[in-house]
Amino acid sequence: MKKFLMILILASLTSTCFAFKEPDPERWEEIGGNDKLTVWIDKETLMINTEKSQQSEHCGHTYVTTWFIQHKHDEKGHNLVKVEADLNCRTLDFRYVAQCDENGEVTESQEAPRRNPTSVLPNTVGEAMILAIEDKKKAKESFW
Numbered sequence: 001m002k003k004f005l006m007i008l009i010l011a012s013l014t015s016t017c018f019a020f021k022e023p024d025p026e027r028w029e030e031i032g033g034n035d036k037l038t039v040w041i042d043k044e045t046l047m048i049n050t051e052k053s054q055q056s057e058h059c060g061h062t063y064v065t066t067w068f069i070q071h072k073h074d075e076k077g078h079n080l081v082k083v084e085a086d087l088n089c090r091t092l093d094f095r096y097v098a099q100c101d102e103n104g105e106v107t108e109s110q111e112a113p114r115r116n117p118t119s120v121l122p123n124t125v126g127e128a129m130i131l132a133i134e135d136k137k138k139a140k141e142s143f144w
């Protein structure tokens with residue numbers, strides 16, 4: 001019985017691992033993660049803005065918005081996440097999250113009702129995300 005259970009557990013572990021299909025590398029670049037999570041950045045949707053309102057404390061700050069894929073290793077699907085980064089304040093704001101199943105179909109999605117920027121902590125996935133955003137911004141600017 002124990003042996004049977006062990007085989008069952010192993011089978012479910014491997015099927016979980018192989019059910020996730022890596023995103024198209026032409027579009028999505030793997031930027032890092034940790035033992036629970038892997039993250040990819042979208043190379044095509046980067047938008048760069050500068051805060052122009054004199055009233056804003058962020059006047060002159062550079063905002064970059066783009067999409068990420070986050071895959072938790074113990075799940076078959078993935079999340080598509082729209083993130084706005086303030087490169088001067090080094091904050092990330094998760095604006096939209098869509099949960100996708102193993103076939104890439106959206107099962108649930110939610111737009112953030114208001115801005116909620118949070119500081120990026122050193123040595124975290126968030127830091128890998130903001131570094132990737134800075135990298136892609138530079139690449140886009142030197143391209144033009």
Ligand SMILES: [Zn+2]
Binds near residue numbers: 058089
């Ligand atoms: Zn700012």
